[in-house]
Amino acid sequence: MQNTTTTIHVLGRKIHEIRGGEGRPLLYLHSAMGEAIWLPHLSALAEGRELHAPAHPGFLSSEGIEQIRDIEDMVDHYYSYLDVMGWESVDVVGLSLGGWIAAELAARFPHRISKLVLASACGIWVREKPIADIFAIDTRFPERLRNLLFQDANCPAAQLMVMPGNVELPDEMLINIMNAFAATAKIGWNPLLHDPRLEGILHRVTAQTLCLWGANDRVVPLEYGEKYAKRIPGARLEVIPECGHLAPLENPVAWLAAVKGFLG
Amino acid sequence: MKHFLFHLMPYRELPHDFEKTHESAWVWAPNSLFDPEKAHGYYNEYIDQLAEAEPLGFDGVCVNEHHQNVYGLMPSPNLIASMLVMRTRRIKIAVVGNALPLYNPPTRVAEEIAMLDVISGGRIISGQVIGGGPEYFSFSINPAEARTRFAEAHELIMRAWTQPGPFEFYGEHYKLRYVNVFPRPLQKPHPPIWIPGAGSLETMEFVAKRRYAYMGIPYFHIDFFKRNYALFRECCEKEGYQAHPEQMGLLMPIYVAETDAKARREFEEHFWYFKNKLIPGLTLSPPGYTSVKSALRVFKSLKDGKTFINGCESWEDVEKGCFAIVGSPETVAEKIVEHASEIGCGNMLGLFQLGSMPSAQARENARRYAEAVMPRVNKELPNTIRPMPAAMPFPDERK
Numbered sequence: 001m002q003n004t005t006t007t008i009h010v011l012g013r014k015i016h017e018i019r020g021g022e023g024r025p026l027l028y029l030h031s032a033m034g035e036a037i038w039l040p041h042l043s044a045l046a047e048g049r050e051l052h053a054p055a056h057p058g059f060l061s062s063e064g065i066e067q068i069r070d071i072e073d074m075v076d077h078y079y080s081y082l083d084v085m086g087w088e089s090v091d092v093v094g095l096s097l098g099g100w101i102a103a104e105l106a107a108r109f110p111h112r113i114s115k116l117v118l119a120s121a122c123g124i125w126v127r128e129k130p131i132a133d134i135f136a137i138d139t140r141f142p143e144r145l146r147n148l149l150f151q152d153a154n155c156p157a158a159q160l161m162v163m164p165g166n167v168e169l170p171d172e173m174l175i176n177i178m179n180a181f182a183a184t185a186k187i188g189w190n191p192l193l194h195d196p197r198l199e200g201i202l203h204r205v206t207a208q209t210l211c212l213w214g215a216n217d218r219v220v221p222l223e224y225g226e227k228y229a230k231r232i233p234g235a236r237l238e239v240i241p242e243c244g245h246l247a248p249l250e251n252p253v254a255w256l257a258a259v260k261g262f263l264g
Numbered sequence: 265m266k267h268f269l270f271h272l273m274p275y276r277e278l279p280h281d282f283e284k285t286h287e288s289a290w291v292w293a294p295n296s297l298f299d300p301e302k303a304h305g306y307y308n309e310y311i312d313q314l315a316e317a318e319p320l321g322f323d324g325v326c327v328n329e330h331h332q333n334v335y336g337l338m339p340s341p342n343l344i345a346s347m348l349v350m351r352t353r354r355i356k357i358a359v360v361g362n363a364l365p366l367y368n369p370p371t372r373v374a375e376e377i378a379m380l381d382v383i384s385g386g387r388i389i390s391g392q393v394i395g396g397g398p399e400y401f402s403f404s405i406n407p408a409e410a411r412t413r414f415a416e417a418h419e420l421i422m423r424a425w426t427q428p429g430p431f432e433f434y435g436e437h438y439k440l441r442y443v444n445v446f447p448r449p450l451q452k453p454h455p456p457i458w459i460p461g462a463g464s465l466e467t468m469e470f471v472a473k474r475r476y477a478y479m480g481i482p483y484f485h486i487d488f489f490k491r492n493y494a495l496f497r498e499c500c501e502k503e504g505y506q507a508h509p510e511q512m513g514l515l516m517p518i519y520v521a522e523t524d525a526k527a528r529r530e531f532e533e534h535f536w537y538f539k540n541k542l543i544p545g546l547t548l549s550p551p552g553y554t555s556v557k558s559a560l561r562v563f564k565s566l567k568d569g570k571t572f573i574n575g576c577e578s579w580e581d582v583e584k585g586c587f588a589i590v591g592s593p594e595t596v597a598e599k600i601v602e603h604a605s606e607i608g609c610g611n612m613l614g615l616f617q618l619g620s621m622p623s624a625q626a627r628e629n630a631r632r633y634a635e636a637v638m639p640r641v642n643k644e645l646p647n648t649i650r651p652m653p654a655a656m657p658f659p660d661e662r663k
Contacts, residue, residue, distance in 0.1 A: 135550055136401065138287070174563070175556050182552035186408040189400075189550075 001043045008054070010081045013064030017054040021046030026091050026263070028052065029078075029098030031120075031246075032134065032188075034059040034180040041248040044256050045093065049263075054081065056101070058183025060176060065183050071123075071195050074187055075104045082112055091115040091263060092207075095248065096122060096220065097184060100193065103228070106209070107201045116207040117259055118228055120245050122193040122220045124202075129221045131193050135185060150244040151216040157249035193220075202231035209235035210262040214243030214250065238262075265604065265645045267638055268358060268613045269317040269630060270326035270515060273310045273344075275334040276620045277302060278541050282334075288545030290333040290398035303337060309623040310337075311344065313616070315351035316627060320634035324356030324389070326613055329363050332402040335542040342376045349384040356387050360458055360479065363395030365410055366403050369438055370417035374424040374445045381449040388449070391458040391479070392418055397548040408552030411466075413437050422658045425454040457655060458513070463492045463565070464558040465499075472499035472507075475653040479613070482515040483543070483573035486586035486603060488565065489514065493607045509610025509648045514603065517588035518614040520632040524591040530625065531590050531618075532579060538619030543574055588618070593636030600637070601644045610648055612641070 003020035018036050026049040030036050036055035045051050057077060058065030068074055078101060082090065091114050094102030099121020106113040122131050137145050146153040146161055162169065169177075188194075209232045213225035222239065229237035240247050240254045248255045278297065279285070286293055314325045325348060327341040338344055341359045348357050357380070362373045373392075381388040394414045400407040416435040420443070423433070429444030449455055457476040461467040462484075471478045478496050480489050493512055500507040517535065521527035547566075549559065569575040573587050582588055589599050600612060616633065617626030 171560065174560060178551070178556045178559055182408050182556070185406065185551040189406040189408065190404040 001038075001046055003038045003043070003046070007061075008081075008084060010077060010084050011064070011067075013057060013062065013067075013077075015054050015057070015063070015081070016059075016061045017052060018042070019050065019052050021049050021051045023049040024091070025050045025052060025085070025087060026093065027054075029092060029094040029101050030055065030059070031096035031098055032180060032184040034176060035095075036060055039249075041252050041256060044252070045259065052085070056098075056183065058186065059180050065186060068183075068186060071100070071104060071187050074101055075108055078105055079109055079112070088112070089114045093117040093119065093259060093263075094121060095119045096245065097188070097193070099123065100195075100198075103202070103205075104195065104198060106205045106207045107198060108204075110204050110206040113205075113207040115263055116205070116209045117212060117262065118209065118225075119212045119255070119259075120214060120217055120220050120247060121211075121224065121228065122188070123195060124199045124224060124227055124231075125191070125194045125196065126221070126223045126227060129223045131224075132219045133192060134219065135181070135189065148218050149246045150250050151214065151218075151242055152244070152250065155250050157246065199227070199231060202228070203233060205232045205235075210258070211235055211237045212247065212255065212258050213237065213239050214245060214247040215239050215241045216243065217245045217247075219245040265600075265638075265641050265647065266323040266510060266611045267321075267634075267641075268324045268326050268356075268513075268611060269314060269320075269322050270328075270360075270613045270615050271310055271314050271617060272328070272336040272615060273306065273338045274336055274538070274542055274617075274619060275303075276306060276622075278334060278537075283540045283544065286544075288548075289335050289542050290396075290545030290548065291401045293334050293545075295332075297334065306337060310617070311347055311351070313623065313626055313630065314344075314348055316630070318352045318355045320630060321638065322355060322630075322634065324358055325352075326358040326360045326391075328359075328391070329361035329366075329393070330396060331366075331399055333398065333542075333545070335546065342380065345380050345388070346383075349380055349387070352387075354387075356389055357384060358389035358391055358458060360389075360391035360460065361393040361395070362391070363393050363399055364417035364421070365405055365413035366395055366399060367417070369440055370420050371424055371440065371443060371445055373417075374421040375447075377421075377455060378425065378445060378447045378449045381451055381455050382447050386450040386455075388451070388455045389458055390455040391460065392421070393460050396546065397550050397553050398545060400550045400553060401548065406552075407550035409437065410553050411555070419658050422454065422457075425449055426657055453655070453657065456652070461492070462562065463488065463495075464554060464561075465495065466555065466558070468492070468496045468499045471511075472496060472503050474656045475503075475505075475511075476655060477511045477513065477611070479513045479515065479611075482615075483546075483587065484585075485571045488571050490603075490606060493609065497608060505653055507608065508650070508652050509608055510652055512607060512609035513611035513613050514607060514609050515613040516586070516615065517590075517618045518596060518616060518633060518637075519588065519590045519618075519629055520593055520596050520637055521629075522592060524595050527590045527592065527595075528579065531588070531621075534619040534621040535582065535588055536619075539573055539576055542619060547572065547574070593632065593640065596633070597637045597640035597644075600641050604641075604645060610645075
């Protein structure tokens with residue numbers, strides 16, 4: 001699948017975006033990993049659709065994190081992004097952090113989102129099952145990160161995961177990783193990766209919604225999927241058995257089947 | 265040379281296997297380890313050690329701020345400083361850290377330092393710090409805002425001390441309608457400002473421009489300090505002046521005994537207690553806490569495993585990197601003169617109690633330093649006559 005990298009201007013910020021495919025537009029909002037890069041699951045999502053994966057401010061070469069004070073500023077950024085793209089309404093797939101942004105967009109501007117996939121999304125809070133503090137992970141122990149992000153730390157995708165502490169990485173990659181963590185901290189340090197106001201406005205969402213979770217998500221546990229599905233009118237929860245937080249990497253077949261089945 | 269006695273107030277009697285059963289001395293080291301009966305003794309002994317700096321002939325003492333750790337029992341340096349104000353009459357009291365982003369509103373720092381300065385008759389040095397990485401976990405304050413909060417809080421405090429109030433302060437993080445701190449400091453225009461740094465160029469440029477004093481964050485290899493102070497002096501030159509020695513300070517564990525061999529014998533176990541039990545976790549660097557440029561530089565300089573104290577595995581490593589100055593009075597004086605003259609610093613900040621070192625031993629150490637090292641150093645490195653450059657007032661032409 002062909003893909004192109006492009007720069008678009010949103011509120012005066014240069015935004016990095018990767019695109020591919022033909023058809024109706026589909027917006028992919030990336031996780032804290034900053035995967036606005038042509039990973040296999042993005043390529044698969046672009047079959048029959050025009051897939052757009054912008055990098056959030058502060059990720060890759062996207063500018064403007066200085067002006068993003070909190071999640072509300074991030075949501076306003078994406079509202080303007082939709083205007084720039086000229087989309088009255090669009091389908092959105094959001095993974096983890098990207099799912100949080102997508103849920104906020106759909107709750108605050110319901111008419112702008114048609115179909116919504118919340119995949120392993122943070123953004124709300126379940127007191128009995130706190131979201132894992134990803135900021136406290138000791139980079140000296142990459143296996144801990146793997147155990148957190150994947151059910152099976154030995155699966156092929158998990159073994160590809162690197163941390164600055166354990167291998168020699170080129171500067172550009174190190175910088176991208178540091179920037180990604182810093183930008184995630186900017187909006188998600190405290191309250192930890194959620195917005196206490198979001199749960200109370202989820203009833204406003206009008207988009208058709210799929211909540212898609214790995215059964216053994218150790219970062220944003222399945223209870224979050226259950227709560228999202230309960231609060232969003234008409235939402236459906238689909239659970240991928242024996243799968244962790246990064247479901248599109250750990251079990252791409254099941255994850256893609258669910259997303260594509262839902263989007264139609 | 266000005267000599268300061270610096271105290272960290274460590275927790276001394278941790279279980280012998282603490283470092284095997286705990287990954288961090290910071291943030292997550294369980295407070296069930298804290299024994300208040302023991303700490304009653306520690307605090308009183310440590311305050312006595314600090315107060316004794318005056319009769320011994322030190323120029324000042326330093327206290328600092330850290331939270332939720334076994335490394336230092338001083339979450340509130342201002343409380344300890346207030347006790348020292350009443351226990352001393354002559355010496356300077358450097359509060360090296362109030363961690364400004366941890367105070368909201370930061371005018372609290374302006375008030376408390378002003379109180380201390382007024383009560384002490386103008387003996388306070390105001391250290392203003394960003395706070396260590398672990399503090400951002402302990403306070404759940406956003407590390408991505410550390411730098412901007414610090415810059416804004418610093419400006420607010422300096423203006424609160426020097427500009428007639430009430431005035432409005434409208435910042436990104438702090439919006440105060442009526443700034444009017446009462447009391448104001450006794451020293452005019454304000455107490456001396458000390459800013460610590462770990463080598464980031466941004467901090468050096470800031471300190472040089474404002475004519476404050478730059479204090480290197482300790483526990484690095486001596487060559488790392490030498491590079492950093494050379495950079496700092498360059499920054500001052502770019503600002504059109506020559507750095508004053510008292511704009512720079514070197515902070516080191518110091519131990520003095522009759523002979524080199526005896527000094528090492530008495531000191532070494534306490535150094536390893538410090539390095540193995542109290543240091544792990546200190547270098548936590550939460551995301552956004554430093555600029556990516558600085559983070560990359562630090563990451564690379566630590567990579568060789570020999571630049572920071574945590575890489576020390578043998579006494580040879582300690583000596584080679586000068587992670588502590590240990591020996592007979594002659595040896596200690598010689599090393600201080602050698603390094604201080606190369607660095608160009610006019611302040612020597614000594615940790616005379618380190619790790620598990622008992623109080624009687626720490627007091628004897630400080631006494632031997634005062635009697636036998638200070639005169640030797642002062643003879644070689646007399647105080648600089650020319651006055652310190654005047655700090656630049658706010659508001660200025662800052663972009």
